Amino acid sequence: MRRLIALALVTLLLSGCGAKFAYNNLGLVSPWYVDDYIELDQRQQEIFDRRLQELHAWHRNTELVQYRELFAELYDHLQQDSLEPQILRKTANQLRGHWQALIQQATPAVEELGRTLNDQQREKLFVALEERNQKRLERADTPEEHREESLERIDKWMGPLTKQQREWVVQFAADNPDLSAQTVAAHRAFQAGLADVLADPSAPGFSVRLQQLLGDALGGSAAGRELNSLREQQLEGRVELFQRLWGSASENQKRKIRSRLLGYIEDIDDLISD
Numbered sequence: 067m068r069r070l071i072a073l074a075l076v077t078l079l080l081s082g083c084g085a086k087f088a089y090n091n092l093g094l095v096s097p098w099y100v101d102d103y104i105e106l107d108q109r110q111q112e113i114f115d116r117r118l119q120e121l122h123a124w125h126r127n128t129e130l131v132q133y134r135e136l137f138a139e140l141y142d143h144l145q146q147d148s149l150e151p152q153i154l155r156k157t158a159n160q161l162r163g164h165w166q167a168l169i170q171q172a173t174p175a176v177e178e179l180g181r182t183l184n185d186q187q188r189e190k191l192f193v194a195l196e197e198r199n200q201k202r203l204e205r206a207d208t209p210e211e212h213r214e215e216s217l218e219r220i221d222k223w224m225g226p227l228t229k230q231q232r233e234w235v236v237q238f239a240a241d242n243p244d245l246s247a248q249t250v251a252a253h254r255a256f257q258a259g260l261a262d263v264l265a266d267p268s269a270p271g272f273s274v275r276l277q278q279l280l281g282d283a284l285g286g287s288a289a290g291r292e293l294n295s296l297r298e299q300q301l302e303g304r305v306e307l308f309q310r311l312w313g314s315a316s317e318n319q320k321r322k323i324r325s326r327l328l329g330y331i332e333d334i335d336d337l338i339s340d
Contacts, residue, residue, distance in 0.1 A: 103194035104187045110179060117175035124171055126337065129164055134334045136160050141327050144320070149312040154305045166281075173280050180276065181267040188264055195257050199250045206246035213239040223326055224311065224319040231311055238307045242300045248293045255287030 106114060136157060143153050183191070207215060216239040221227060227235065256279070263275045284290030315323070 104190045110182050113179050113182065117178065121172050121175065125168065129167070130334055130338050132164065134331060134338070137327060137331050137334070141324065141331060144324050144327065149309050151305045151309060154308060158301055169280055173277055176280065177273055177276050180264050183264065192257060192261050199253055202246055202250055207244040209243060212244045220311065223323050224315060225322050228314065231314060234307060234310050238303055242303050245293065245296055248289070248296055251289040252284055252287065252293040255289045256283050259286060
């Protein structure tokens with residue numbers, strides 16, 4: 067359940083593997099990866115498993131219907147010839163709202179587990195997080211890789227692109243480069259704050275400090291605010307790109323986009339009915 071603009075957000079959120087597989091294997095992509103990074107004792111594992119099950123049940127019972135409504139509204143809008151920018155922005159903002167709701171719902175679990183970590187576990191956790199930061203930097207796309215991945219991502223939704231469409235995507239990629247360095251800088255700032263809070267779970271105000279940190283993970287640092295600003299700029303670029311692509315799309319391309327989005331709606335229906 068990690069990280070999300072209209073077609074771009076849907077792509078980033080659900081691409082790579084089937085939505086149903088990803089959702090039903092939520093434990094593999096839990097936002098904090100705690101049991102991947104440190105060895106939990108029996109009591110901690112019980113807390114983790116129970117809390118994750120509760121989070122999964124809450125999301126299935128309360129959030130999935132809202133996701134379905136959001137994607138269905140977008141699908142209905144895609145029956146038109148034009149793509150309205152306010153619909154794209156609304157989709158992006160609502161998806162962000164759902165992410166914040168997830169963070170808020172999961173915060174008590176993080177607090178409960180965080181209170182049980184010993185010094186060695188905390189040290190291992192942040193060493194592992196820094197290793198992940200390093201790997202992300204090592205895997206950062208070059209401008210050429212970023213361009214090709216952008217083309218491939220759009221191609222998955224639309225099928226073969228025209229020369230003009232490819233030029234638009236290439237220009238978007240050039241104007242909106244890979245943000246791995248900025249993302250890692252923001253993550254490091256957040257992780258430093260988290261390390262400070264978790265260092266003394268018995269300290270007065272521990273719960274409040276943790277809630278504030280998780281509730282505004284990026285807003286609490288200069289690096290995080292910079293990343294937010296860059297993401298907002300990229301959102302506007304994507305809105306403009308998708309308007310152009312939709313306006314120039316053939317009937318086959320539009321049909322492919324609608325079909326792919328409908329497939330995700332059907333996946334959500336299956337999850338709701340399970």
